[in-house]
Amino acid sequence: MALSISRIDRRYLYLLLFILVSIPFLYPLKLPLTIGVHSRLVYEVTEGLPPGSIVISSVDFGPSTLTENRPHLKAHLFHCKEHELKVVCLAFWISGGPIGDDVLREVYGSDFPNVPQYGTSIVYLGYVPGNEVGMQTFGDNTVLAKGTDHYGTPVGDLPLMQECASAEDFDLWAEWTSGTPGEQQVIQFVQGRHGGPSAVPIVVGSTAVSVPGMMPFYAAGQILGILNGLAGGGEYEQLLIDAYEYPLVEALPLLDSQSVGHLLIIAFVIIGNIGYAISKYGGGEGS
């Protein structure tokens, strides 16, 4: 038996995964959702800011992790808009530039940047070159880091950028990341240089694979809250639905598929370990 388990063609497992993950698309299971403490903290930190506070929203991911990071960015931008926070959106990833523009059009309307709030409540700087150096420069002097916004308007012509000269003016840094530069670089080159977590609070939305590496920073208070992958996005959307009737839901309907997929992976792990145990202790190949 153990031998037959170890000889299962992995392509059958892929096929099984494909079929089971597809089922919730056709027949939604509506499994219950519990809001995790990390997602709730991101919501509470943002909600706790007084209207008019300046939030930096950094789009540091690419198309490969859109499924996970895009719901974070979209939901948080919507939250900031509804809570009347001022947002300076930018990207330190070159592939994040077009994504930020795309999401802002979804949140603020397809005419973005030709909306009344542009320049006073929302600014999109687009791609800021330089990776870590660009981050540090932006924290030291925002105008020096990027001369124009994403649409070619000089930064000096945007009233919001007059209020947001350096990291001393940031009330919250929302980092949407799937790699480097990401939250660690913001901690090192912006938060660390400008007074620590109390001066530049950071919340993060990250692809799930990176979250275990962030936990030491969360435990040390350098990160105040984390949206963990697709599940974190779904939880944040649920919080916004409860408070603001959030209309741009994206991650929440996909959580059924993810739960089914996780159950299948857990089953694979258990079956694989049973096979290993039989082969080791039952006198099979592995003994």
Place this chain on the structure above:
Amino acid sequence: MIPPNVGQIPPELGLFATIFGVFATIFIYSFLWKENPLSRAVEHLFIGLAAVFTLGAMYDAALTQAYWGTDRIIEGNFMWIIPILISLMYFFFFSKKYFFLYRYPVSIVAGIMAGMMICGQIQSNFLVQIQSTVTLPLVGEGVWEGWPPPGLDSIIIIIGIITALSFFFFTWEHKGALGISTKIGRYFLMATFGAAYGGTVMARLSLFIGRLTFLYQTSYEDWFWAWYLIPIAVICVIIVALWERSKPTPTPPTPETKPTRKGKSE
């Protein structure tokens, strides 16, 4: 200059984008069945597109930064020419005679990054982490209230740090008290790797669900084109795989004989 709406798909290209996306998705996932020319073609296409996009966007960002919009150089701020000149020195990589000049921009970038990273790492990844560990609450109001109490978290973190660090202590043999500590530390490390594996599974599954969402739910003018294109794409993969299987297997080339120092062949 790259147009600002570079990420937007123009409406007239919506159908083309849907068709292209469906075929690319099926072709790249066909790799799970077996590697085939279609999966390789899409892989190469992706790398090429990413390279071109990065090159174009970087060029645009550099010029926007230095020339357009800001007029920094026109206003006499010639300091902004220096980075451009330094970056142009990278092209000496292609010159045998002046190759040594290529080393200057590399050295400058490496030096700047080393300086920045060392300061940043020591402060944020080392000192703050130590500080937060030694100030973990063990006594005080509310530390042992509720379940799980925060004090219990603190004790687990302290034990985890000490035992996991002892696992990497190689001066003495792992016997006695040190042996017990390293064994406990190993379990903490395994739990950490397990959490990382769980996160990896969750992330990869999310990406797969994202592609399925595109395939199942992308519509163009109220038509779910993907539903009709998926079977066509799958048939294409099968035809190509069968065609490749029908080809004779090439025999591996025999290694060339290399002359030895004494002129004899090995």
